[in-house]
Amino acid sequence: MGTEVLLDVVDGVATVVLNRPEARNGLNLAMCLALREVFEQLDSAADVRVVLLRASGPAFCAGADLKERTGRDASWVRRRRQASFAAYEAIERCSKPVVALVHGAVVGSGGEIAMSCDFVVASTDTTFRFPEPHWGTVGATQRLQRVIGRQRAKELLFTNRAMTAAEAHRVGLVARLTEPGELDAAGAGVAAEIAKAPPLSVALTKQAVDLGAETDLDRGIRIEMAAIERNLADGGWQRGVADFNGSVKAAERDREG
Template sequence: MSGEPPVLVHRAHGIARVVLNRPDVRNALNLPMCLALRAAFEDLDADAEVRVVLLTGNGPAFCAGADLKERKGRDETWVRHRRLASFAAYEAVERCSKPVVALVHGPVIGSGGEIAMSCDFIVAADTTTFRFPEPHWGTVGATQRLQRVIGKRRAKELLFTNRVMPVPEAEGQGLVARIVPAEDLAAHGEEIAATIAKASPLALALTKQAVDLGEGTDLSRGTRIEMAAIERCLADGDWRTGIEKFGQANTQERIWN
């Protein structure tokens, strides 16, 4: 697989599929993958035809963390550059205006968790496990997104102990939105993507933006953020299409009932 790009991108019918593609090393994150992931999501963000993005991993694992082998013989300047590249990759995923769904399976370790948490939500195979071993690898990582997802004390416990978190626990703590049988993960992801793609692109983008902006403020300011998004929808006029769809759905329901 060494001749293939570290990140694959496929587009069809408004759905983009981004695939981490270093299966021989369980998709360990290296510098080329960081750069490719960032470029892929910046490109998808600018593609008006793309309605939703599925992020998956090729091979037996979603992502087994950072590829520490690439750091052998490197100096502090290189490692610093590499870490900044990973932050930029996570941010590109997070900043994408399209809904981004992570489909994870197998071990999700360190940087793999950062990538998954940068998505809007995570759907996990029942074979998935999570682990955040950074302090045990002599480094620091996952200190910001993890605590925002599962809380400060739970994040500390995982980071300090390097224990494996089974997927039912991850779901219970809000890290995972849904658990599905491993053999159904791809099909389930396609179904979710097709459902999301039916919604108004503007309304989806504004909903995502309003939720993300509202996370860091109080309810009063959050309501103003939502009202600004509503005004944008009203100005665009696409809301009328939604009203028509609602009326058609109700008519069809009455016919069947």
């Protein structure tokens, strides 16, 4: 892994950083390969409880780096696009909860990266734009519509307009908003809350939600039951019950005191 993507793990929290600030973190082939490598590594990392994905510099990601396509043929561009799809998939399939912390410009491929995460925390100065058709290409046609709906996705893709963080929050692309300058602290708080839960129950919950989204309710319930059985077999659920009972008793003592 080169310098395009940085990785740091502290107390069970992995921080992945898009690190091409001089190019506004434009997604190039090297970054695609690095993202795939680091998320495949994190998927099986026993010491990691949660992953935060953020970016250095004033923009989260200004989209695909079109400069690297100069002088390339269609075959190269096709392989490059396949590399980006593999990177998104590696993020999406990571068994750990992955939270995107976005700020500034989130354009094209930057939006794909963010939507590949489990949810997005955004600074209020963030803007989202999906200009692929206006750049003479095709992209963001699948994840975007699944997140915000078909008509909204078409409107953004066809017009190339910028969507504010407030609108993105309203339509479900962003889960939480934070003030500029407070994004890292907000991310640390989210990571700390996630890390409190038993790792297996969180992993099984993520898997059940993702698999359930691909089927009907009846099959989704069967997926959840299978996850429950696996969780019961592990025995870690007993800690959750003990923690809950402990918190109830502490609350009762506080009321009596």
